[in-house]
Amino acid sequence: MITHYNMEFSARADIMLNLPEGSALDNDDLNGPGSISFPRKTGDLSTDFALFKITQYVISTSISDRIKFTRNLPELLQQLGKSSKEFAFNLFRKVIEDQPEVRTEFALQLPHLANVFIKEMDSYPDVVQQILPCLDKMLSDSNPEVVKAACEAAIELTPIVQKDEREGVILTLVLRLTHDEEEENKLKGIAALKDIIPFIASDICEHFVVPEIASLATDPIVKIRKLIAYCVPKAAKQVSDPVYLEKLLNIYIALSHDAIWGVRKCCVEGFSTMIQAYNEETQIKTLQPRFLELMKDKSNSVKQAALLQLGEIIANSKAPLPETILDQFTALSQNSASKGEFQHHCAFYLPGVLQIMGPEAWVTLCHPYFQLCSEGENIAKKSIAASIHEVAKIIGPENASNDLVTVFQGMFLETNPAKNVALENLSNFLKYIKEESRPVFLQYIKKGSKNAGIWRTRYAIAKQLEDLVDLYPISVVLGDIWPVIVELCKDKIAKIRDTASLGLGKAGALILTTGNNTEIIQEIKTFAIDPTYTTRLVFAQSSLHLIDIPDFQNLFGEELSAIVNDPVVNVRIACSLVVKKGLKKNPANEYWIGLNTKLSHDFDADVRSNITGKYEDNRGVAILRPAPKLPPTLTPPILRPIMADNDIEEIISFNCTGVGLEFEVLKDTIRPDWSGFVEDIRIQTATIQELLIES
Template sequence: MKKLKIRQFGIGTIMKYRPVVSSDSKYIFTIGDGCVYVWIVKTGECLRLINHNSNSNDQQIILAQSINPNNQLQLCVAQQNGIINVWDYEDGILIHTIKVEFEIIDLYSIVNSGLYIFGKNVKNVYSLYRIESIRHKSSPIILFDKLPCLPKSISFDKKLMTRLTQYISSDLVLKYFVPTIVQQSSSIAFQTRKTCATSIGDLVTVIPPSAVDQYLVPCLSNLCSDPFWGVRKSCAEVIHPVGQVCSKESRWNILSPCLIQLLQDQSRWVKTAALRVLGYFISTFAQSNIDKQTDINNNKNDLSIKIEESTKINENDQFNDFNYWREPVITNIDFDKDFILNSNQSSTTTCKESIVEISKISNEDDINNILPIELLDFYTSLIEQSHSSGVETDIVHQGAHTFPAVALTLTNKNWHRIRDLHKKFSEDLQFVNESFDQLYELTELFSSVDVGDYISPLGFGMAVDKVADVRHAAIKALSGCYSKFNCEKAQVQTEVFLDDCHRVFASSQDWKLRQVYIYLCKSIYKLNVDRPDQYALRFIGKLLSLKEDPVVNVRLSLGTFIYQYLVNNEFYIGLSDDWRTQIDECLQILLVDRDRDVRASVGGIYQPRQTDLSSEYSNDHSDSSIQNNTITLGDQ
């Protein structure tokens, strides 16, 4: 028996015909030597040969193979003479044979749908056929050819086209599928037009961008003005994937006006679909902006080189003909040092002015050069637009989810344009966690200076909110800001951040904010961005000062954090003796705390209450806000 040995020496295919894997992944079928090899995956051995004829003169060339969609234990093998043999590959038995009157190019099977055949007739017309049931040997039914198809056929086979595109080359898709979609997009049946609009989103991923601009973008633009609202809704749903592939000119001049039109559509369903993809579509302008920035930097670098070359004239080579004839050409030469110096300064000024002109022409931070301003206007009014749509949807959630991508697209210079929108996201309790998760991710996209100027103030503002969930969500964003400052060694921003933490939280008269300081220290500790001594110097001093806080909840949070995270681990070992001594003293104080829950939080024995609950609390001179419940964290 032959054994399956496959060795790949480079990128590319190692066989002419694609192999097929059985539904249970036990066998692999390969075509070679006029037959099909059945390989056992587990052992690598060849189980048998099927469709093999011992008479070499009668041996037919095998073109394709596919699993029978009606029976996963059968293999369909297509021959050059138009015959399809159906085999039981485990027993090597020929079940039956199907004869077709056209040349077979390839086979595809889809479960619960049928066997599909690409073929070419005697008139060299390529067509797609479907055999509904091999079991009953039904005749092939033509689905796609050069003739217009019935609307029912197009609608039925939309999923088929989507699945087949991953198996067919882009040339075949461009040659047969794209013209059909473009042609049927003008059908009188709205179901067909709707299906064509949906299929555009699938086809753009497999054909070249130039073909997308030439065929599919104009087709989508026409469908966006369709009189039937269902077609326009389908266009809104696929405009984002099309925008990812097409050129910047098509995205700006064709798709953007189409999306703006859909955002103002009279149908609330169309408008809702357009609002849902708005943030995603805006993010498609980010890559073009990055490319533009690269070009600008390259131009500036070229000009800088020219400046250096024009100013570095060797004094010993002032009268060299080569330097004399270099641009700018110097006329009326008076070879004295003063004139040469003035000429060099004039040349440098001219080149610097050129840089300024390029910067003015292609200012990457100008919002009008980044994306159509109308799209940003709709995005910044996203919450109001969602309320006016009259439909309960996830529009605001989608907006919060795409916020970092939109911020990256606009660049940090335009943060002020979406800052108020982020505040609105954070004020919506339904999406507050999503909003601050995105704010945390934004810290990775901006420099430490921008994070300190824009993101950190937002976090501090929401960390003093009256709602506990909002405060806890803001803590994650603030810890991300600190991590950014620490990683980039931004000393100024770090000092400002620490000063605000100590002033706003640790020294606050509000016990809830003092508790926020403990939670913030724990969040920063988990990021592991500080050395033990550095962390102690910046945070532990203020933390330990809360060991005798009048509010039980603060002491309880402090004891839990210290006992679970700061002792008996590598962090504790890495501290200096002085810090370890202070932490031990704090634990000793909390172990004899007057509140039993605080004592239990640091490893003390939890003793049952011996006195009446009200009498115990009457002796506790703590904050009145905790008289009803001493062990509940936050402000529940």
């Protein structure tokens, strides 16, 4: 079935790439790819610039320029749109016959081009009829770099295309490459096969991939056997027929006895995947004994590879494991060889091992855990700091508070290389310890928020403020965390202010929900009336949480109404998100309806789109903003931001009924918007705060 499909596919590729006379790109044609279907100029600046780039490619003699152009092909097609498809195909034919360096770059862009056709143009058939034939052509290329790039493209295209093309085209092309006469091409084909096996259906894998693996497993070339050793576990996970599972198991065992240590090492590295494909009986009788033998292999590289598989094997095993494997895993905590690689492996997989074995195993695993915390290499300590909350979650609040609080405190010492990782993980850890054990960590929150030298430390605290507010009682939030929040909301780094503003809203809502606090209310209001727009922006963003207060309209309604008219668009954009959420919570409330109506007619398209859900790409004259000293001439859109809103009434008044001289004046003075031209305009209403224009 697949072979027949490939014959048809290759024939289609040959037809596509053998161009009829007069339809290819002409080197002397300065208008672009051919004179038949390529537009000279559209009037749209973005499109015309893309066409200009293509023109430059056609006449360029520089390989580096043509490589840059090929790299930008997906972006150019997006700019040109659906109408570009036909001459884009002509362009592909030109590029695919270019120099090897250009063809290599084109091969790497095939997955991105496929995404453009599917997502931007909704044209999957073009992927089948145009992109895949190009892949076919380049997998057969004489240049090894082009073939290598095409193999990478085949791997990336596999999850993009549909099942029929995945199994009928890409798999066929890759299997064809595994039989190439050139050894290098054969290796590239097997390497690609290894990565696409997880996307192949069980029946196809059984009938086409397994026989291929069986034939190549005895190949005299060592590199091929090494790659096949990686393929076997992945194929075993895909197949379901016991016959093929048995065949793959025999191949794997044979390769694990290979005379070359590199092949045995590859088998060891795939062991954790292999055990996932087989039942408990097979693991105990066949796989586990063979792994124990490999742990005693005469090659030091094989033994080390086996040690680095222990954590994943314990986590993925379906069968009870011998005590030897667990003992070897815990012993890794004291093995500082290979620059701490063994300790890092133990630290990384210890939470997973603990989860599989259960909380009762903490008695056994706590000793290697403490060993890693105190004497482990830096990379192991950082791994411990990043996952300590998972261990706390498994062993429960009682054990976590007794055993881990002191350990975690030690990570905040200045000399500890894991202190930054621990700080980022602070709120996660606090969730799984007793409430009475949490206050001791407030000192690290305060200290981190005042670290003027390292902004990332302050940012790490700002990101956790919303969680920290929920982890402490109101009295602690008010006395210890609130000052930290206010300080971070005034930080000089915008990213910190934006993040901390959500904590301000969360803490303010929590405090004011339990009872009015005049000082807190006034402190929040000072953000809304501050002359600096960045501070007003903090209030707008914090309102996303403040609107959860039942009495929000009475407490902060006036301040929000004021900044809805803020001259800075960033503030109004933040307000639009608040208003949208507020209206969703209270759809019949006149306050929210009024703010929603006001922002839905805002001068800025981003503000309107947040309210309406639609971005007006082609909206005619977007804004009428007159120049204050030159009535009644209206300024071009580029000058709008410097004009004041209240100038409109001073310059010109609109008459809904009159269409005589007033209309002519308007028609003469209106400038076209960047996104299109407007010929007929009918003015409905015009006020200081909103302007509705229909074309």
